[in-house]
Amino acid sequence: xxxxxxxxxxxxxxxxxxxxxxxxxxxxxxxxxxxxxxxxxxxxxxxxxxxxxxxxxxxxxxxxxxxxxxxxxxxxxxxxxxxxxxxxxxxxxxxxxxxxxxxxxxxxxxxxxxxxxxxxxxxxxxxxxxxxxxxxxxxxxxxxxxxxxxxxxxxx
Amino acid sequence: xxxxxxxxxxxxxxxxxxxxxxxxxxxxxxxxxxxxxxxxxxxxxxxxxxxxxxxxxxxxxxxxxxxxxxxxxxxxxxxxxxxxxxxxxxxxxxxxxxxxxxxxxxxxxxxxxxxxxxxxxxxxxxxxxxxxxxxxxxxxxxxxxxxxxxxxxxxxxxxxxxxxxxxxxxxxxxxxxxxxxxxxxxxxxxxxxxxxxxxxxxxxxxxxxxxxxxxxxxxxxxxxxxxxxxxxxxxxxxxxxxxxxxxxxxxxxxxxxxxxxxxxxxxxxxxxxxxxxxxxxxxxxxxxxxxxxxxxxxxxx
Numbered sequence: 001x002x003x004x005x006x007x008x009x010x011x012x013x014x015x016x017x018x019x020x021x022x023x024x025x026x027x028x029x030x031x032x033x034x035x036x037x038x039x040x041x042x043x044x045x046x047x048x049x050x051x052x053x054x055x056x057x058x059x060x061x062x063x064x065x066x067x068x069x070x071x072x073x074x075x076x077x078x079x080x081x082x083x084x085x086x087x088x089x090x091x092x093x094x095x096x097x098x099x100x101x102x103x104x105x106x107x108x109x110x111x112x113x114x115x116x117x118x119x120x121x122x123x124x125x126x127x128x129x130x131x132x133x134x135x136x137x138x139x140x141x142x143x144x145x146x147x148x149x150x151x152x153x154x155x156x
Numbered sequence: 157x158x159x160x161x162x163x164x165x166x167x168x169x170x171x172x173x174x175x176x177x178x179x180x181x182x183x184x185x186x187x188x189x190x191x192x193x194x195x196x197x198x199x200x201x202x203x204x205x206x207x208x209x210x211x212x213x214x215x216x217x218x219x220x221x222x223x224x225x226x227x228x229x230x231x232x233x234x235x236x237x238x239x240x241x242x243x244x245x246x247x248x249x250x251x252x253x254x255x256x257x258x259x260x261x262x263x264x265x266x267x268x269x270x271x272x273x274x275x276x277x278x279x280x281x282x283x284x285x286x287x288x289x290x291x292x293x294x295x296x297x298x299x300x301x302x303x304x305x306x307x308x309x310x311x312x313x314x315x316x317x318x319x320x321x322x323x324x325x326x327x328x329x330x331x332x333x334x335x336x337x338x339x340x341x342x343x344x345x346x347x348x349x350x351x352x353x354x355x356x357x358x359x360x361x362x363x364x365x366x367x368x369x370x371x372x373x374x375x376x377x378x379x380x381x382x383x384x385x386x387x388x389x390x391x392x393x394x395x396x397x398x399x400x401x402x403x404x405x406x407x408x409x410x411x412x413x414x415x416x417x418x419x420x421x422x423x424x425x426x427x428x429x430x431x432x433x434x435x436x437x438x439x440x441x442x443x444x445x446x447x448x449x450x451x452x453x454x455x456x457x
Contacts, residue, residue, distance in 0.1 A: 117281050119262040123239050143262025144283055145164065147347065 013049040019066040021088040022078070027051050029081040030061035035155060036077050036110055037070070044068045057084065077110060079103040080137050080153065103134045111139060112154040118144035127156070158456035161268035161275040165286045165322045170329045177294050179449035180442070187448065191457045192221030198251035199225035200243070201278070202234060202258040207418060207440055208278045208287070212255050215447040224251060244270045253455055274454050282318050288417055289322040291446040295439040296374055299413040303327070309335040309368045312378035312398050312423060314344040319417040320378055325351045334359035335368045339394040341385060365398055370407050375400070377416040377436075379423050401425040405433055415439050 025033055030050040033039075039046055045066040054060035075087055079101040089097035107129045113120050120127045120143055129139035129148065137150040157172060168176075183189070197216045201209050204227065213223045224247075226232045234243060240258070244267045247254060256267060257278040264277035264284070279285040297303050308327060314320050314336055324334060324344065328351045336344050336359060343361065352359050362368045369375065380398060385391040399422060400414065416424060416436040428434050 113262075115261060117259075117261050119240070119258075119260045119266050119280075122260050123241065123266075125262075125266050141262065143265045144260075144281070146261070146283075 012052055013047050013062055013064055015093060016045075016047070016064045016066045016090055017093055018091050019044070019064065019068050020070055020075075021090060022063045022065075022075075022082075023060070023086045023088060024054065024057060024084045025050075025061035025063065025078075025082045026057070026084060027059045027061050029078075030063065032081045032155065033061075033063060033078045033085070036081070037074065039063070039065065042068065073104060076102050076104045077107065080107065080111070080150070083137075103131055103137065105131055107131060107139055110156050111148065112156050113141045113144060113146065114148040114152050114154075115141065115144050115146040118146065120144075157453040159274050160454060161264075161271075161277075162286050162450065162454065163264045163268055163275065163277045163280075164284045165289045165326050167286070173290065173293055173326065173329070176290055176446065176449050176453065177297055179453060180290075180294050180445040183445040183448040183452075184442070187218050187445065189218075190220035191452060192216060192219040192455065195221040195253075195455060195457070196251045197221055197223055197451065198247045198254045199223055199227075199278075200232075200247060200254060200256040200258075201225065201227045202229040202232075202256070202263075203279070204228050205257055205279065207443060208257065208285075211440070211443040212276075212278065212447050215444055215451055218444075219448060219451060221451075225255075240267060241270050244275075248273050253451070276450060276454065279318075282316060284322060285318055286322060287443070287447060287450060288319050289326050290450070291439065291443040292319070292323050292376070292415060292417070293326060294442045294446050295413075295415055295435060298442065299435060300373055300411065303330040303332075305331055306373045307333045307335060307371045309337060309372040309375045310344070310378070311337045311365060311368075311375060311400070313342045313380045313384060314338040314378070315342040316381075316384055317378045320344070320376065321348050323376065324348055328352055328355045328357060332357065333371075335362065335371055336360065337362045337365050337368045337398070339363060339380070339390070339397070341390060341394075342380065363397075365400070366404055366407070369404055369412075370409070372408060372412050375408075375412065375414045377414060377420075377423055379419075379421050399423055399425065400428060402427050402431070405431060408433065 027050050048063040050061040051059050085101045109126045128142035132138050132140045139148045216223050248271050253274050255276045255278050259281050261281035261283040264280040268275040310320050382391050413435040414433050
């Protein structure tokens with residue numbers, strides 16, 4: 001009888017054998033992370049959950065991608081929208097690496113420049129930004145030199 | 157500087173500025189030097205301009221080079237929908253250097269990445285206009301004999317005026333004091349003030365022009381445009397508050413000179429034009445020497 005009262009230790013999103021887990025994603029950013037990493041275009045198995053309970057953050061999102069290991073520069077892109085995210089590398093059902101994401105020095109291609117008169121919004125020119133403030137995700141456009149801030153950041 | 161593009165005033169350091177100004181002085185003494193014989197310079201003006209285009213073309217002509225190009229986009233293939241990239245790649249093979257003005261911000265930087273020939277940015281939208289900045293520096297040094305330890309008064313639209321932004325940033329390389337006179341709606345943006353603060357220089361803000369004039373070694377005037385105001389009543393309130401006239405100038409230092417990037421509308425009374433403090437037409441003339449210097453240095457002739 002006692003055993004039944006104990007909370008069942010079960011994962012809401014089931015474990016993967018090999019691959020990458022991105023944990024502690026802010027719930028509102030889960031779909032942005034999927035887009036930034038182009039997960040909608042890969043062939044591997046993807047499991048994700050959002051609005052899950054988190055002891056650390058209240059609510060969180062999680063994404064698990066089987067048999068996929070990301071390059072650091074790719075995974076760090078998501079720091080713009082998910083600065084709290086943790087990256088966990090799984091091999092044989094065990095954690096072999098765990099680290100926090102980090103905003104890179106430059107951001108290329110996937111963020112739109114906030115300036116409608118910027119050449120990158122007019123012609124086919126991939127965007128390029130220098131990160132001038134990592135804490136607030138402030139990006140300076142390499143072309144028009146205007147600042148794109150987190151609150152008005154849009155993705156290509 | 158050989159083969160380098162000039163896109164943004166930050167691309168050049170203090171030593172580069174001085175080199176351009178020193179070279180421009182030699183052209184002021186002797187503007188006709190046939191050093192561009194056999195060279196072709198393209199002037200691509202996707203947007204109209206009087207002073208900048210004509211002074212570049214005049215500079216090339218005095219130096220014995222040839223000019224190709226267009227003075228507005230409607231007379232080029234842009235009208236047929238050609239991309240900037242394709243235009244640049246084409247003109248590339250017809251010229252040794254490209255001078256371009258374009259309405260989109262960042263267009264010049266992009267062109268410099270596409271082009272195998274150096275690009276001189278003659279204005280990309282509201283972003284940068286570095287040759288204007290260099291001729292402003294030339295005019296300041298010429299009239300004051302130095303660039304250090306000056307009091308510079310900027311007047312008018314400090315929020316949107318790209319010439320103001322570039323000149324403030326360039327002058328932070330020298331030990332100057334900045335006096336910023338504008339309506340509250342058109343104050344200098346904090347991104348530009350940041351440069352002053354980084355160098356730990358002094359700046360003062362005013363809404364009253366008469367208060368700043370006695371301090372000035374240089375007064376840099378700009379035009380306040382009606383369309384910058386969200387509230388037309390606000391515009392009506394301030395439109396006459398930033399007009400420079402004879403009586404205001406009587407309170408100035410003896411070495412004071414007035415600069416203006418031009419075109420002027422009514423922000424400097426025409427009565428001021430014959431006064432010894434009025435320097436804006438000479439300033440426009442200095443544009444010729446500075447552009448000659450840039451052509452020489454970038455083409456390496």
